Amino acid sequence: MATEFHNLQELRQSPSLATKVFIQRDYSEGTVCRFQIKFPSELGSRIERTLFEDTVKTLNTYYAEAEKVGGQSYMEGCLACATAYFIFFCMETRYEKVLKKISGYIQEQNEKIYAPRGLLLTDPVERGMRVIEVSVFEDRGSSGSSPSSNVSSGISQR
Amino acid sequence: MPTSGDERIKASAFIPVSTAAVLLVGSTTLFFVFTCPWLAVTVSTYVPPCSAILFFLVLANFTMATFMDAGVLPMANEDEDKDDDLRAPLYKNVDVKGVQVRLKWCASCHFYRPPRCSHCSVCDHCVEDFDHHCPWVNNCIGRRNYRYFFLFLLSLTMHMVGVFSGSLLYILHHQEDLLKLHCTVTLVVMSVSGLFFIPVLGLTGFHLYLVSRGRTTNEQVTGKFQGGVNPFTLGCCGNLEYLICSPISPKYTARPIKKSAVRIMPPFLKPETDRQIPIIRVRDNGVQRHDLQSKVSLSTPNTLIREDPLFTHTHTQHQQQGGSSRGHYLSSEPILARVDQQLAFQSGPMSSPHQLNSLTLNSHFLTHKHAYRHGNKLPALHSEGLISQKVSPGRFPPHNPLSSRSSFSYSNLVNPGDPNYLPHPVFMGVSRQSPQTRDTLPRDPSLRDVTPQALMHRDLSPQTLIHREASPIRYDNLSKSIVASIKERQEMEAKDRMLRMQARSQALYGCPDMGVYDIPSRRSLPADSMRPPGSRAPTPPSYGSREFMMSTGILGYAGTRSPLSSASSSSLTRAPRTSSSPLQSSGLQSKGRSPSPSYLPPDRQAKPSSSSSTLPHTPSSSSAPCVPPKRPSLICAMEGKDSAPLALSK
Numbered sequence: 001m002a003t004e005f006h007n008l009q010e011l012r013q014s015p016s017l018a019t020k021v022f023i024q025r026d027y028s029e030g031t032v033c034r035f036q037i038k039f040p041s042e043l044g045s046r047i048e049r050t051l052f053e054d055t056v057k058t059l060n061t062y063y064a065e066a067e068k069v070g071g072q073s074y075m076e077g078c079l080a081c082a083t084a085y086f087i088f089f090c091m092e093t094r095y096e097k098v099l100k101k102i103s104g105y106i107q108e109q110n111e112k113i114y115a116p117r118g119l120l121l122t123d124p125v126e127r128g129m130r131v132i133e134v135s136v137f138e139d140r141g142s143s144g145s146s147p148s149s150n151v152s153s154g155i156s157q158r
Numbered sequence: 159m160p161t162s163g164d165e166r167i168k169a170s171a172f173i174p175v176s177t178a179a180v181l182l183v184g185s186t187t188l189f190f191v192f193t194c195p196w197l198a199v200t201v202s203t204y205v206p207p208c209s210a211i212l213f214f215l216v217l218a219n220f221t222m223a224t225f226m227d228a229g230v231l232p233m234a235n236e237d238e239d240k241d242d243d244l245r246a247p248l249y250k251n252v253d254v255k256g257v258q259v260r261l262k263w264c265a266s267c268h269f270y271r272p273p274r275c276s277h278c279s280v281c282d283h284c285v286e287d288f289d290h291h292c293p294w295v296n297n298c299i300g301r302r303n304y305r306y307f308f309l310f311l312l313s314l315t316m317h318m319v320g321v322f323s324g325s326l327l328y329i330l331h332h333q334e335d336l337l338k339l340h341c342t343v344t345l346v347v348m349s350v351s352g353l354f355f356i357p358v359l360g361l362t363g364f365h366l367y368l369v370s371r372g373r374t375t376n377e378q379v380t381g382k383f384q385g386g387v388n389p390f391t392l393g394c395c396g397n398l399e400y401l402i403c404s405p406i407s408p409k410y411t412a413r414p415i416k417k418s419a420v421r422i423m424p425p426f427l428k429p430e431t432d433r434q435i436p437i438i439r440v441r442d443n444g445v446q447r448h449d450l451q452s453k454v455s456l457s458t459p460n461t462l463i464r465e466d467p468l469f470t471h472t473h474t475q476h477q478q479q480g481g482s483s484r485g486h487y488l489s490s491e492p493i494l495a496r497v498d499q500q501l502a503f504q505s506g507p508m509s510s511p512h513q514l515n516s517l518t519l520n521s522h523f524l525t526h527k528h529a530y531r532h533g534n535k536l537p538a539l540h541s542e543g544l545i546s547q548k549v550s551p552g553r554f555p556p557h558n559p560l561s562s563r564s565s566f567s568y569s570n571l572v573n574p575g576d577p578n579y580l581p582h583p584v585f586m587g588v589s590r591q592s593p594q595t596r597d598t599l600p601r602d603p604s605l606r607d608v609t610p611q612a613l614m615h616r617d618l619s620p621q622t623l624i625h626r627e628a629s630p631i632r633y634d635n636l637s638k639s640i641v642a643s644i645k646e647r648q649e650m651e652a653k654d655r656m657l658r659m660q661a662r663s664q665a666l667y668g669c670p671d672m673g674v675y676d677i678p679s680r681r682s683l684p685a686d687s688m689r690p691p692g693s694r695a696p697t698p699p700s701y702g703s704r705e706f707m708m709s710t711g712i713l714g715y716a717g718t719r720s721p722l723s724s725a726s727s728s729s730l731t732r733a734p735r736t737s738s739s740p741l742q743s744s745g746l747q748s749k750g751r752s753p754s755p756s757y758l759p760p761d762r763q764a765k766p767s768s769s770s771s772t773l774p775h776t777p778s779s780s781s782a783p784c785v786p787p788k789r790p791s792l793i794c795a796m797e798g799k800d801s802a803p804l805a806l807s808k
Contacts (some may be wrong), residue, residue, distance in 0.1 A: 015424050020237045020238070022238055027252045027273055027729075028254065029255065031286075031390065044429075047429070048430065050345075067404070067405060067407075068405075069404050073403050073404060073405040081218075083212055084456070085221075093404045095407060110420045111420055115421065116426060116427045118424065118426035120420060127232070127408065129229035130269060131238065133235075136329035145222075151526070
């Protein structure tokens with residue numbers, strides 16, 4: 001019994017992962033990096049639709065900026081070629097810079113919006129830019145409907 | 159053995175790239191050493207520098223094509239493919255600029271390959287915008303390094319052209335010295351460059367064609383867009399522009415992942431629509447109960463109905479009766495009957511004490527009835543139940559304040575259905591009062607009337623109600639032992655008060671220690687088979703103390719089965735007190751106090767059927783028609799039984 005109580009305290013301190021929701025890529029405009037803005041139903045009870053869509057739209061904007069074919073990317077390529085690509089050892093590419101911005105944005109979104117709602121965004125670059133992984137954590141404040149909540153409810157039911 | 163085989167395969171994979179590297183570097187070096195000086199003198203001094211630059215370009219692109227990640231897609235996590243792996247179709251269609259592109263499920267990487275992505279069997283990974291696996295660079299050519307491969311091909315072609323033409327020029331001017339070292343070397347270099355120039359030129363031309371059409375080698379070889387429209391092409395110039403000017407996509411594998419320390423702690427925010435839904439949860443024992451007291455009390459009728467059919471219909475009746483005493487009278491009856499049943503059941507072997515106890519309680523009922531007649535405020539559960547047994551409803555003036563109070567107390571007394579809780583919290587309120595007045599047995603009838611009422615009012619205090627009110631569902635976050643201990647304490651308090659009240663009531667009739675019930679160990683509950691046939695079987699109790707008290711009381715007063723004799727109560731009092739139950743002392747007192755009209759079993763049978771269908775919320779008089787028909791039978795049953803205990807007591 002004491003062990004159970006102790007485990008409950010631990011569980012209370014670290015919410016367990018309930019499920020993961022994956023936002024797939026939107027290939028409607030080719031292979032440019034773009035994610036679907038469609039709001040998944042699994043998140044309907046956890047976060048407002050507008051917040052989520054804003055996040056994805058902002059991410060899409062960032063990626064579009066990173067993949068923009070223009071003067072800056074051309075100069076970067078020429079410079080790299082001219083230096084026999086030794087320039088890559090000295091400075092990071094434009095894409096990498098935008099990725100850092102994206103990472104910071106995701107971190108900020110997690111801290112401000114998603115973590116208070118028991119969600120966590122994973123940077124798509126960690127998944128090969130294929131999906132945006134949204135981790136949904138068990139909401140202990142509510143009647144646990146997720147499978148991972150059976151730990152606490154099972155104890156009490158017993 | 160497989161290891162050596164893999165090593166052999168790995169070793170053999172390096173042969174082409176090694177050969178290519180040796181040939182490239184070697185030939186160029188020889189060219190620079192033996193041919194370029196003459197070219198610099200004869201043709202131009204810019205020949206060697208240009209050749210050198212071109213050669214460095216070739217080398218750079220060759221190095222980038224060889225060592226740069228082609229755009230390897232990391233394998234999907236288990237979480238991502240847990241739904242797809244077994245039931246997923248092999249292909250999935252997506253729309254790319256109006257063209258349906260088929261995505262194939264990669265069994266190795268566990269995801270649907272993005273468009274233009276293919277799995278390299280040599281490297282065993284999926285590559286984004288996969289072109290081909292080039293053995294000469296021992297690397298996949300994909301999105302990230304196709305530019306370098308293409309530039310390598312271009313630069314190599316140009317370099318080979320330059321080397322070949324320079325060597326040819328040299329040979330043509332030194333035909334008479336062909337056997338000399340310089341000429342021999344130049345001849346070899348020319349041969350090598352000439353030999354490999356054809357395939358390299360062919361490959362370069364092929365890839366120029368692919369770039370112009372916006373296809374990959376893989377797509378060209380597999381004939382994906384042979385007859386159809388290629389949705390990925392940007393036009394000839396657009397493709398060339400994309401080839402040369404597009405930013406270098408990032409590497410997905412082996413990235414320095416910085417773990418963000420984002421703290422996720424419940425409770426979590428909910429969307430606005432969910433927040434509007436009233437959340438009534440009783441989790442932490444005691445804390446949230448207090449906070450949710452108002453809410454729980456509001457929801458108690460529902461929980462009552464949901465959890466306890468007995469209390470459902472009783473409460474329904476109670477509410478439907480509104481503030482009438484009739485409702486209280488009727489609502490308390492089933493509870494009392496149930497308690498009586500349980501008490502009787504509990505003390506099956508000790509039937510005589512129960513009988514005696516029931517007789518004494520019946521006498522108490524009479525007393526309370528009379529007290530009520532006089533307009534004294536009586537506890538809803540105890541006295542009204544007692545009264546109902548004897549007096550027709552018409553005799554009772556409507557007593558709204560008490561009714562409301564009683565309803566409040568009643569609703570809060572009844573446990574909404576915590577499985578760990580006994581479904582009979584009524585007697586907690588009753589029993590609480592008893593022990594207090596156990597020692598002081600007022601003989602004054604007026605005091606008799608007042609005291610129980612006061613005690614009951616004490617029970618009606620919010621605090622007691624809070625204690626009595628149980629979590630609507632269960633204690634989710636507490637272990638069973640903690641819940642049990644908490645409930646034990648509550649039961650003890652309730653029984654103490656009940657015993658006090660009962661003691662007072664008993665004392666009024668000169669029956670000492672009538673409420674002294676002996677509560678055996680918590681686990682020794684009466685079997686269900688011992689219950690009166692017509693009674694509703696209560697929910698299996700998990701904590702014995704309260705059930706014991708109630709069951710023994712009910713059993714003692716179950717009039718349909720057997721008359722209760724005075725010996726029952728005495729045996730109850732003499733029951734061993736060495737039981738380990740902590741509630742024994744209070745239970746001993748409470749047992750005798752539990753009122754249990756014997757008419758309850760039949761009444762209880764009728765009541766569920768009549769009131770179970772009624773809504774609990776509205777205290778309307780819809781169930782009123784159901785009630786009166788039962789009353790005469792109840793009263794008659796009680797009257798019949800009351801005469802016996804009265805005779806015994808006297």
